[in-house]
Amino acid sequence: MAKILITTMKSILSGLIIGTLIILLIPSLRPALNLNIKDWIFVHASQISFSQAIKRSAPAVVNIYSITQHLTPLNQIEQRAKGLGSGVIISENGFILTNYHVIRGADIIKVGIQNGLIKTASIVGIDPLTDLAVLHINAHDLPVIPIDLELITEVGDLVLAIGNPYNLGQTITQGIVSATGRNAGLSRSNFLDLIQTDAAINDGNSGGALINSRGELVGINAANYNSLTDVQTSGISFAIPIKLAYSVMTKIINEGRVVRGFIGISGGAVEPMIAQSLNISGIAIVISSVQTDGPADQAGLAPGDIILEVNGKEFSTVLATLHYIAESKPGTEIDLTVIRDNQIIQIKVIVGELGQ
Numbered sequence: 213m214a215k216i217l218i219t220t221m222k223s224i225l226s227g228l229i230i231g232t233l234i235i236l237l238i239p240s241l242r243p244a245l246n247l248n249i250k251d252w253i254f255v256h257a258s259q260i261s262f263s264q265a266i267k268r269s270a271p272a273v274v275n276i277y278s279i280t281q282h283l284t285p286l287n288q289i290e291q292r293a294k295g296l297g298s299g300v301i302i303s304e305n306g307f308i309l310t311n312y313h314v315i316r317g318a319d320i321i322k323v324g325i326q327n328g329l330i331k332t333a334s335i336v337g338i339d340p341l342t343d344l345a346v347l348h349i350n351a352h353d354l355p356v357i358p359i360d361l362e363l364i365t366e367v368g369d370l371v372l373a374i375g376n377p378y379n380l381g382q383t384i385t386q387g388i389v390s391a392t393g394r395n396a397g398l399s400r401s402n403f404l405d406l407i408q409t410d411a412a413i414n415d416g417n418s419g420g421a422l423i424n425s426r427g428e429l430v431g432i433n434a435a436n437y438n439s440l441t442d443v444q445t446s447g448i449s450f451a452i453p454i455k456l457a458y459s460v461m462t463k464i465i466n467e468g469r470v471v472r473g474f475i476g477i478s479g480g481a482v483e484p485m486i487a488q489s490l491n492i493s494g495i496a497i498v499i500s501s502v503q504t505d506g507p508a509d510q511a512g513l514a515p516g517d518i519i520l521e522v523n524g525k526e527f528s529t530v531l532a533t534l535h536y537i538a539e540s541k542p543g544t545e546i547d548l549t550v551i552r553d554n555q556i557i558q559i560k561v562i563v564g565e566l567g568q
Contacts, residue, residue: 375420387411476506
């Protein structure tokens, strides 16, 4: 019975293949069969849409309005709109993540939820070094944006930016991840690595969500290149990676502020030719300057020293090294493996606290 079934299926399949070839090779037969291949493909092909991703994430993206208050000559309080931005609901009980520059200098912060409600927000805490702020509104059962902290954002990933540009209302723009780990003087923080995308981020988008094609939050929209430099261009925008943003938010909620370690050095990666001559396999940092009376200075570090390891760990990038030091608790001791005058030495440094 099985052999008969297999033989029958082979015959049917062969007939379909032969019939298709005949129709393709003899176009005159197509009108008779009322067959238009392009129309068939159009009708039966799967529609490409990101509507499900938007439905998962967009309700959790809010509009933020910053208001200032002024005293008039008649001693009356006058309110003025100061700024416009967006934010992302991170918890059902009202915690919202946004950019610090969106609410900087505001006396009153209003949050517009997509269901039409307007709430007054309080500031839980700010972190100017990463341009992040955490707000809170008195509300419950709010829509929360999906987050996967294990997700790795890669160049070429499709992304969608959600926000309220120019107060037009919630707007979606599309792009790809153009680069990751961007800094290059784009912020005053030496350890802030940004996602670069060509999804449009305009005035009012700041603080909104950068999501992937599944609707998961991958970054907090921060700025476009025009607003950071004097160069007029398009298709270059930046977002703060969600792992960094979530870490900052957690510290603000739990501790009221972000405490970072620092040792008071500036420097960059050792050039490949120099690294090769010194038999350095990984990333090493050559110190260009040392802050006077800072932790590194007190420990005896000097310009020209090359840091190979921190607490016996090697790192893949300079930023990763700085992140590790920043995560060290102020007052703790770290052990640096250093090359000085072609000799490997160990220098212990007491970590200080980085000011804002």
